[in-house]
Amino acid sequence: MNILITSISAKVQLVQAFKDAVRPLGGLIVGTDMDEKCCASHFVDAFVTLPPDGSDAFASKLLETCRRYHIDLIIPTRDGELLQLEGLRRELTALDVVLPLPDRNSLSTCLDKRQFHEFCTKNGFPVLPTLNPEDKNSFPLFVRAINTASGKVAYEVPDLKVWEMLGLDRTHYICQPICTDNEFSVDVLMDMAGKPLQAVARHRQRLVNGESWRSEIVSNPALETMVMDICEKLGLRAHNLVQAFVGSDGQIHLIEVNPRFGGCSNLSVAGGLDSPKRIIQMVQGLDDEARTNQPIKAGLQSNRYSLDIFSMPGSS
Numbered sequence: 001m002n003i004l005i006t007s008i009s010a011k012v013q014l015v016q017a018f019k020d021a022v023r024p025l026g027g028l029i030v031g032t033d034m035d036e037k038c039c040a041s042h043f044v045d046a047f048v049t050l051p052p053d054g055s056d057a058f059a060s061k062l063l064e065t066c067r068r069y070h071i072d073l074i075i076p077t078r079d080g081e082l083l084q085l086e087g088l089r090r091e092l093t094a095l096d097v098v099l100p101l102p103d104r105n106s107l108s109t110c111l112d113k114r115q116f117h118e119f120c121t122k123n124g125f126p127v128l129p130t131l132n133p134e135d136k137n138s139f140p141l142f143v144r145a146i147n148t149a150s151g152k153v154a155y156e157v158p159d160l161k162v163w164e165m166l167g168l169d170r171t172h173y174i175c176q177p178i179c180t181d182n183e184f185s186v187d188v189l190m191d192m193a194g195k196p197l198q199a200v201a202r203h204r205q206r207l208v209n210g211e212s213w214r215s216e217i218v219s220n221p222a223l224e225t226m227v228m229d230i231c232e233k234l235g236l237r238a239h240n241l242v243q244a245f246v247g248s249d250g251q252i253h254l255i256e257v258n259p260r261f262g263g264c265s266n267l268s269v270a271g272g273l274d275s276p277k278r279i280i281q282m283v284q285g286l287d288d289e290a291r292t293n294q295p296i297k298a299g300l301q302s303n304r305y306s307l308d309i310f311s312m313p314g315s316s
Contacts, residue, residue: 001027001280004071006050006062006085007078008033008040013266014276015043018075021276030069032062053081059088066095073098073283075238076260079148082107098283100192100238101259109234110257113146113174120254125230128176128245128253133168136160142178143168179253181245185215186227187261187268188242189275191290192282194235196228198293200268204243205301215264216301217271223252230257238282239275241265267302 003018005011008031019029031044034052041047048065051057062085065071074097076085085099086107092099101107109115120127131138139160145153156178157163183204189197201223202215227242234257241262243255261275269275272294281290 001025001072001283002030002069003027003073003075003280004030004032004065004069005044005075005077006032006081007076008038008044009035009077010039011077011261011263012040012043013269014075014077014261015040017266017269018276018280019043019045021274021280025280027072028069030065030071032065053078053084058084059091063088063091063095066092066097071095071097073100073280075279076101079111079258079260082111082259098192100279102194102235102237106234106236107259110236110259111147113144113256116256117174119234120230123230123233125226126251126253127255128179131175131177133157133160133163133170133175138175139163140178141175143173143175146172146174179245181247181251181253183255184218184220184223184244184246185262185264186223186242186244187265187273187275188227188231188236188240189273189278190231190236190238190240191287192237194232194237196232197278197291198273198296199224199228200271200273200296202264202267214301214303215267217267217296217298219296219298220246222250226252226254230254234259238279239265264302267300270302271298271300272296 001022003022005015008015015029028045030046031040032048032050034050036049050061076082086101086104089099109119117127131141140156140158143157185202185204186199188199191197201218201220203218205214205216223246231240236259239261241258245253278290
């Protein structure tokens with residue numbers, strides 16, 4: 001089995017995890033990225049420089065790569081490429097390539113925080129309310145870009161004057177109350193029919209520009225059950241990432257869903273989720289093996305883009 005991982009950038013741990021999982025089968029890991037000198041290019045069996053997603057050349061180059069290396073499975077890793085990859089599903093299916101993404105409607109819901117908020121409200125999943133930045137009584141508030149096309153914007157806005165100084169186009173952002181609850185990322189493994197298999201919650205201990213740079217695996221059954229429910233409702237496949245606030249009283253507010261691996265998902269993989277091996281088993285048709293959940297090692301910690309994973313004293 002040969003696997004293509006897109007936008008590998010500095011995702012060395014993810015590349016290594018899939019390499020370890022596919023080696024017993026004699027398979028190869030092919031990596032792609034726009035940057036021919038990206039860090040993870042040194043860790044794959046073959047590397048291909050792709051044009052920017054959104055360009056006409058992206059599709060032809062990606063399909064050419066699948067043919068050349070007899071790719072069986074694509075693992076997307078970046079939001080910006082997901083819709084274009086989904087649009088190639090027919091061509092990929094003709095090449096017998098598995099693309100573990102949901103349908104276009106679900107992808108659009110995941111990629112637009114405003115659509116996601118509406119989906120949660122409609123289906124009874126808890127989210128923070130939205131605020132109108134044109135109302136001075138809404139401040140202070142927290143603003144996030146509704147998708148990565150608007151940049152990775154995530155910051156507090158203290159008052160209307162600052163909002164007006166920033167000159168943000170309201171249609172590109174979602175505004176909500178400032179929340180000081182703990183933030184969690186939950187890695188969720190789904191089968192290829194959209195049924196949940198297992199979830200691993202990680203406390204986001206250190207955040208940099210909205211990204212988790214230090215995580216610790218924790219046990220939170222209520223959160224794990226909720227995120228598996230929403231992933232099933234969205235019809236997601238394979239590995240996904242859900243972010244949420246959890247208060248000291250246990251109250252949960254969902255933030256977003258990413259239908260892909262996250263930057264710190266390697267911690268959940270190492271902690272027992274073992275998504276790469278189990279996704280490969282699903283593609284092989286070994287569903288019983290893929291459905292076998294392993295104990296999760298609570299207390300494991302890691303830093304983003306670090307190869308070190310360690311346990312806290314007294315953790316299990």
